[in-house]
Amino acid sequence: MTGHDLDQLLRGLSADAEHGATPLDPVRVRRLGARRRHRRHAATAAAAAVVVALAGGGLLTQLPGRDDTAPPPVASAVPSRPAASPAPDAPSTVPPTPARTVGTATLLRAADVPTRGGPALEIAPTGTGRVPDELSACIPDGLAPLRASGQAARDFRHPGQEQPAVQTLALQFADPGAAQRAERVVRGWVDDCAATLEDHGNTLLDAPGDPVRVEVTTPAGTSGEFAVVPVYTQQGGESSQEGFFESLGVTRVDDRLMLTVEVVVGMDDNVSLQPGGDPAGGQPEHPQFGLVRAAAERLAG
Known part of the structure; x- marks a missing residue:
């Protein structure tokens, strides 16, 4: 003023x-x-x-104008990023491992079968021998207790004969432990074989006793043995005076077994239960030695 x-x-x-x-x-x-x-x-x-x-302070709000209305909000200058989408699962490129099984490559060949000094054996036609559930006279009630996941069979006969002299059965299992359990079942069958033979109506020609077991040398990590079954005659065959000389071999390699059965029908069976036989006595080694050794080789393939 x-x-x-x-x-x-x-x-x-x-x-x-x-x-x-x-x-x-x-x-x-x-x-x-x-x-x-x-x-x-x-x-x-x-x-x-x-x-x-x-x-x-970085605030974008302005004071109201003369008409007491607030200005419109100002958009942020930084664009927002869209949420990342989850990456789709990549398809697996690793093929599943096929389950192990047994087939023709696992079975014995004719050249694997000992000849007992005679002509070589030949493969027998399918269905001419015993069915698998009755492969051995020691099997009490079929092969189901073994719990195999697969099997393959091959039989052999002497030239000119109809019935097989040697029958073999390869068995596949889920794992080595299952194969070991099945091996123990087969040994139990051998222990009870004399009683099983009589239960099935056969007649024992030998006095009942413990089975004769023979171990066979096989590669490390495998096992092989065979048992000589008590000599018997089939029901109704007592008058023939001919007996059945049967042996049952079992070979285990990893998760597989092979059963080998040899049957000789006659008055006697002159073979040795010693590896290599008894040359001095003129007795060759029992054919099961060669069958078990060959089974260990084939099962490993």
Whole structure:
């Protein structure tokens, strides 16, 4: 406020005083004017500070305009990234391992079968010998207790004969432990063979006794043995005076077994139960030695 304005104000106050009003002291009037100017400056500075504080904090909200409406929101300058989609599972490229089984490659060949000094044996037609469940006279009630997962058979006969002289059966199991359990079952059949023979109506020509077991040397990690069955005659064949000289071999390699059965029908069976035979006595080794050794080789293939 200028001095001229102050003089006019004082004159107005003097005029009012003439009508009974009490005029203010000029010094107080100047203080009131200065106090008003300070308030206007403080209000302006506070508003500016609010704007600066909002801008410094990164807020995009603006003060309302004269029409008391807020401005529209401002979009963020940083684009949002879409959520990553899960990667699809890659198809497996590793083929499943085929289950092990037995087949023609696992079976014995004619050249594997000992000849007893005679002509070589030949493969017998399928179905001319005993069925697998009756492969040996020591099997009490079929092969189901062995719990094999697969099997393959091959029989051999002497030239000119109809019935096989040697029958072989390869058995596949789920794992080595299952093959070992089956091997123990077969040994149990041998232990009870004399009783089984009589239960099936056969007649024992030898006095009942413990079976004759013979171990065969096979590669490390495998096992092989055979048992000589008590000589017997079949039901109704007592008058022939001919007996059945039967032997049962069992060979184990890993998760496989092979059963080898040789049957000789006659008055006697002159073979040795010693490896290599008895040359001095003119007796060749029992054919089961060669059958078990060959079975260990084929099962490993």
